[in-house]
Amino acid sequence: MAEESTDNKMSRRQFLKNSGYVAGGVVGGGIIGGLVTNQFQSGAPTQDQSQQEGGQATQDFSRALTYFSRREDFDVLSQMTELIYPSDDNGPGAIELGAAFYIDKQLSGAWGHNAREYMQGPFHEGEPTQGYQSRLKRHELIFQGIQKVKQYSQSNYDASFLDLEEEQQIEILTAFENGEVEIDGAPNEQFFALIRAATLEGVYADPLYGGNRNMDGWRMKEYPGNKMSYINEIDSGEFYDEEPSSLNAHMDQ
Amino acid sequence: MAEELEKVDVVTVGVGWTGGIIAAECAKEGMSVVGLERGKGRSIDDYYMIHDELRYAIRYDLMQDVSKETISFRNAPDQRALPMRQMGSFLLGQGLGGAGVHWNGQTHRFLPYDFEIRSQTIDKYGEGKIKDGMMLQDWGITYDELEPYFDHFEKICGISGEENPYSPRSNPYPTPPMKDTPVTDRARQAAENLNLKPFKTPSANLSEQYENPDGKTINACQYCAFCERFGCEYGAKTDPTITVIPTAQETGNYELRTHSNVVEVLHQDGRATGVRYVDVLSGKEYIQPAEVVVLTSYVMNNTKLLLVSDIGTPYNPETGRGNVGKNYCYQINAGSTGFFEEEQFNTFMGAGSLGICVDDYNGDNFDHADLDFVHGGVGSVTQTGQRPINTNPVPPGTPSWGREFKEKSIHYFTRHLGIGFQGASMPYRYNYLDLDPTYKDAYGVPLLRMTYNFTDQDKNLHKYLSQRATEFVKEMGADVATEAEELGDYNIVPYQTTHNTGGTPMGDNPDNSTVNNYSQMWEAENLFVVGASTFAHNSGYNPTGTVGALAYRAAEGIIRYSKEGGSLV
Ligand SMILES: Cc1cc2nc3c(=O)[nH]c(=O)nc-3n(C[C@H](O)[C@H](O)[C@H](O)COP(=O)(O)OP(=O)(O)OC[C@H]3O[C@@H](n4cnc5c(N)ncnc54)[C@H](O)[C@@H]3O)c2cc1C
Numbered sequence: 001m002a003e004e005s006t007d008n009k010m011s012r013r014q015f016l017k018n019s020g021y022v023a024g025g026v027v028g029g030g031i032i033g034g035l036v037t038n039q040f041q042s043g044a045p046t047q048d049q050s051q052q053e054g055g056q057a058t059q060d061f062s063r064a065l066t067y068f069s070r071r072e073d074f075d076v077l078s079q080m081t082e083l084i085y086p087s088d089d090n091g092p093g094a095i096e097l098g099a100a101f102y103i104d105k106q107l108s109g110a111w112g113h114n115a116r117e118y119m120q121g122p123f124h125e126g127e128p129t130q131g132y133q134s135r136l137k138r139h140e141l142i143f144q145g146i147q148k149v150k151q152y153s154q155s156n157y158d159a160s161f162l163d164l165e166e167e168q169q170i171e172i173l174t175a176f177e178n179g180e181v182e183i184d185g186a187p188n189e190q191f192f193a194l195i196r197a198a199t200l201e202g203v204y205a206d207p208l209y210g211g212n213r214n215m216d217g218w219r220m221k222e223y224p225g226n227k228m229s230y231i232n233e234i235d236s237g238e239f240y241d242e243e244p245s246s247l248n249a250h251m252d253q
Numbered sequence: 254m255a256e257e258l259e260k261v262d263v264v265t266v267g268v269g270w271t272g273g274i275i276a277a278e279c280a281k282e283g284m285s286v287v288g289l290e291r292g293k294g295r296s297i298d299d300y301y302m303i304h305d306e307l308r309y310a311i312r313y314d315l316m317q318d319v320s321k322e323t324i325s326f327r328n329a330p331d332q333r334a335l336p337m338r339q340m341g342s343f344l345l346g347q348g349l350g351g352a353g354v355h356w357n358g359q360t361h362r363f364l365p366y367d368f369e370i371r372s373q374t375i376d377k378y379g380e381g382k383i384k385d386g387m388m389l390q391d392w393g394i395t396y397d398e399l400e401p402y403f404d405h406f407e408k409i410c411g412i413s414g415e416e417n418p419y420s421p422r423s424n425p426y427p428t429p430p431m432k433d434t435p436v437t438d439r440a441r442q443a444a445e446n447l448n449l450k451p452f453k454t455p456s457a458n459l460s461e462q463y464e465n466p467d468g469k470t471i472n473a474c475q476y477c478a479f480c481e482r483f484g485c486e487y488g489a490k491t492d493p494t495i496t497v498i499p500t501a502q503e504t505g506n507y508e509l510r511t512h513s514n515v516v517e518v519l520h521q522d523g524r525a526t527g528v529r530y531v532d533v534l535s536g537k538e539y540i541q542p543a544e545v546v547v548l549t550s551y552v553m554n555n556t557k558l559l560l561v562s563d564i565g566t567p568y569n570p571e572t573g574r575g576n577v578g579k580n581y582c583y584q585i586n587a588g589s590t591g592f593f594e595e596e597q598f599n600t601f602m603g604a605g606s607l608g609i610c611v612d613d614y615n616g617d618n619f620d621h622a623d624l625d626f627v628h629g630g631v632g633s634v635t636q637t638g639q640r641p642i643n644t645n646p647v648p649p650g651t652p653s654w655g656r657e658f659k660e661k662s663i664h665y666f667t668r669h670l671g672i673g674f675q676g677a678s679m680p681y682r683y684n685y686l687d688l689d690p691t692y693k694d695a696y697g698v699p700l701l702r703m704t705y706n707f708t709d710q711d712k713n714l715h716k717y718l719s720q721r722a723t724e725f726v727k728e729m730g731a732d733v734a735t736e737a738e739e740l741g742d743y744n745i746v747p748y749q750t751t752h753n754t755g756g757t758p759m760g761d762n763p764d765n766s767t768v769n770n771y772s773q774m775w776e777a778e779n780l781f782v783v784g785a786s787t788f789a790h791n792s793g794y795n796p797t798g799t800v801g802a803l804a805y806r807a808a809e810g811i812i813r814y815s816k817e818g819g820s821l822v
């Protein structure tokens with residue numbers, strides 16, 4: 001894979017070096033576009049692509065769990081992400097994009113443990129304008145919330161959340177969104193708000209984090225991802241519909 | 254016990270734009286300067302993986318680690334202040350270059366009106382225009398006096414711009430304006446149709462390669478779209494790490510110490526003697542004695558360090574006495590978003606300062622006789638490069654998740670344009686900064702406590718500017734225009750702007766201000782407080798053009814003080 005892309009392509013380092021001169025007006029702007037397009041159009045295909053294209057199928061070893069210990073919890077989370085961002089005519093939904101795997105990885109890391117946030121007490125309930133005031137870390141809130149989704153489903157629908165019709169699942173999520181279900185130690189609405197935000201991250205963050213599989217989240221949104229430069233396109237009246245590229249393209253140089 | 258180091262001429266607390274400017278100018282004069290910065294060092298080499306929305310724009314990788322230090326907040330004095338546990342409303346800088354590394358680079362000058370706002374308001378509209386509790390004051394300096402310093406800061410940055418009729422200048426901008434795009438063309442046309450005077454946003458993303466008066470080269474912007482909240486991997490967004498900091502270092506008179514968190518300004522008999530700081534890696538404490546101490550640690554810590562060190566008189570909103578912590582101001586975001594059915598725009602391209610501005614509703618550029626507010630704001634149609642996690646525009650009435658949300662947010666991602674106004678913010682009696690009685694930072698120092706809410710002035714101005722914004726968006730051809738909702742209570746959660754100002758206001762006498770127009774503290778003449786904390790109110794612009802000008806003036810003052818001593822005014 002890597003060989004394919006190195007041939008007619010300029011390394012990112014080279015590109016940066018040149019851009020100083022080029023952009024300074026010594027060479028003239030036209031060159032940059034060519035460099036950028038060559039470099040990134042031929043960016044190394046992802047594993048997913050090679051599978052789809054029937055190439056040598058390699059396993060995606062990152063598709064396993066770092067945080068959740070029970071399969072059912074992960075499946076409930078997956079289904080919630082899918083309801084938030086469903087598969088439709090535009091393209092894949094959150095499950096196919098790997099949003100739940102993304103969230104699982106985030107929960108075991110710095111974000112899930114609020115590592116860069118002020119978590120010293122005393123904790124008091126505040127006004128909504130004062131922001132998050134719970135002693136719960138994100139991973140604790142999400143874990144608890146998922147248990148509540150399972151319980152709520154059992155007590156109100158007498159069935160497992162995963163066995164319900166989509167409409168009923170949406171009803172449940174709406175109840176959580178509106179804060180109708182009691183969450184211990186945090187405002188009720190926060191659990192759903194967090195899942196919603198994390199789902200959008202899992203759909204649209206660079207695929208390096210485990211979601212946005214094959215950059216399909218970006219494709220649906222006609223978002224080109226990480227490009228080095230738009231200096232040749234910025235003044236154009238044409239809509240730019242190039243293939244997206246991810247940060248992975250920066251690694252093989 | 255803290256280890257006492259050798260005395261230097263100047264120590265700066267924090268090394269962003271202000272700390273860098275003071276260091277460069279003083280070191281060039283042959284003074285020995287130490288810069289203490291709590292964060293780590295960084296340079297263009299650190300931007301290898303910079304085009305990452307999640308890491309930099311959502312997780313704030315380049316910004317303040319609030320697990321160590323934050324502020325506490327309440328809307329009014331009768332509420333219990335609680336810590337800002339996560340950053341949101343504004344994004345504080347940390348690390349070499351401070352917020353100057355991840356700014357947009359929109360580099361305006363405040364208006365002549367701003368510096369004489371109290372006198373001009375009274376002259377034109379009478380005392381009654383200044384409402385109860387609104388603490389308007391002149392800054393003790395005029396625009397004309399400050400003009401050469403604006404000019405110099407713009408030359409150091411190489412600002413790309415075009416003439417703004419409301420902002421008189423002695424020299425043209427150092428570099429030509431940025432490129433025209435279909436978005437800026439449309440905005441310019443709409444402005445002209447409405448009889449407004451459009452101009453390209455003055456930009457620190459340079460239109461061409463440029464060498465500044467210190468011999469530092471800034472490259473040409475690539476319109477890469479990862480600008481605000483990101484560092485520039487091209488060295489094309491002027492920031493302190495590619496200009497003033499290396500300028501200081503090359504003199505041989507500057508020593509930079511990163512991972513050094515200042516906890517106290519030491520003083521005796523009305524003079525600062527140095528600072529006490531913690532090496533955050535080793536945990537060791539040091540005392541750095543200095544002839545002149547300069548606070549360049551942004552609005553929050555400039556104010557906090559004076560308060561915790563017991564220097565100057567803390568502001569008391571009940572008696573109105575004291576000036577440290579006074580005149581904390583912010584801004585309001587008025588605006589309108591237009592949705593376009595038939596047209597698609599390359600809104601994911603762009604640069605932090607690419608846009609068209611109108612100043613016709615800023616300052617006193619329009620008549621306020623029949624209006625229930627003072628001041629105004631600059632309107633900007635920007636093309637800064639939108640990214641998919643943060644930008645999910647949907648017309649009103651659309652659910653925030655599910656099928657319809659997905660469909661519409663995808664559709665409108667490249668089919669919406671808007672205009673935003675940065676509404677000015679006036680000082681009010683109960684909007685102020687002091688120390689929190691309960692919460693402490695990682696070094697055991699009390700957190701700064703912010704008491705702040707929007708006022709009727711803000712709400713009225715917001716409404717007026719949002720209406721103008723809707724007119725503008727319709728003129729740009731939008732099928733649907735969505736006006737910003739009416740302003741409620743100030744909320745510290747959603748991002749609004751990092752244009753915090755005040756706390757150590759500037760003025761023409763010690764009764765109403767903390768510093769004079771050289772940013773020299775009235776109550777301690779060898780202590781200079783530099784940055785937007787010295788703004789007596791906040792104008793309707795991005796602050797850094799004015800911050801830079803005042804910093805160059807402060808540097809001149811420090812150099813003069815080191816020769817002559819005494820009060821500079
Ligand atoms: C996302 C964003 C976009 C922006 N865009 C624009 C724009 O387009 N135009 C504009 O005019 N302005 C903009 N700004 C504002 C601009 O960045 C600031 O006005 C400017 O950088 C302030 O410079 P400063 O030196 O005063 O403070 P800072 O850059 O904040 O530097 C202060 C430094 O002091 C350090 N420090 C603080 N406390 C201590 C301590 N106790 N001990 C040691 N060190 C300490 C900090 O770590 C920091 O590095 C933007 C800001 C942000 C966050």
Ligand code: SF4
Pocket residue numbers: 457458459473474475476477478479480481483484485486487488489490603604605
């Ligand atoms: S938009 Fe321009 S100035 Fe901003 S980061 Fe990209 S290249 Fe640098």
